[in-house]
Amino acid sequence: MNRPGYKQIEVQIMGQSYLLSCPDGGEAALLDAVERVDTAMCRIRDAGKVKARDRIAVLASLNLAFELSQLERKEAEREAEAQQFQASSFAQAEGSAFAEAGGSFDQDPIDPQTLSRVEDLMRRLDQTLDKDGRLL
Numbered sequence: 506m507n508r509p510g511y512k513q514i515e516v517q518i519m520g521q522s523y524l525l526s527c528p529d530g531g532e533a534a535l536l537d538a539v540e541r542v543d544t545a546m547c548r549i550r551d552a553g554k555v556k557a558r559d560r561i562a563v564l565a566s567l568n569l570a571f572e573l574s575q576l577e578r579k580e581a582e583r584e585a586e587a588q589q590f591q592a593s594s595f596a597q598a599e600g601s602a603f604a605e606a607g608g609s610f611d612q613d614p615i616d617p618q619t620l621s622r623v624e625d626l627m628r629r630l631d632q633t634l635d636k637d638g639r640l641l
Contacts, residue, residue: 508526510528510529511526511527511528511529512526512527512529512532513525513526513527514527514532514535514536516535516536516539517539517543518539518542518543518546519543519546519547519550519558519561521558525539541569542565542569545565545568545569546561546562546565548565549561549564549565549568592617592620
């Protein structure tokens with residue numbers, strides 16, 4: 506019996522038919538997943554080392570889970586690099602403003618806590634300067 510908003514699709518995995526339930530509009534994603542599983546299982550079967558369908562399924566599942574884990578790790582690394590790039594770009598922009606005012610940064614990149622303190626000091630300076638336009 507179908508649940509509302511779901512449909513049943515018959516698919517073939519390693520030559521065996523399966524009737525799967527799928528949310529409306531999710532057919533393409535399901536068929537893509539079926540193709541990945543079928544390909545992974547057929548590759549293991551064709552290698553000839555494993556014959557039992559359940560063992561092939563377990564090995565294919567582990568291989569697919571490992572590939573997914575690797576992709577997730579790479580994505581997390583890319584996100585961390587992007588955040589680091591944004592932070593260093595901000596620090597460079599702050600450094601440029603400092604250099605334009607006659608200072609320079611000759612040290613390693615600023616840690617986030619120091620950067621936060623510098624930003625707070627700059628805000629306070631701007632507020633003070635806004636009052637009369639003069640520092641002294």
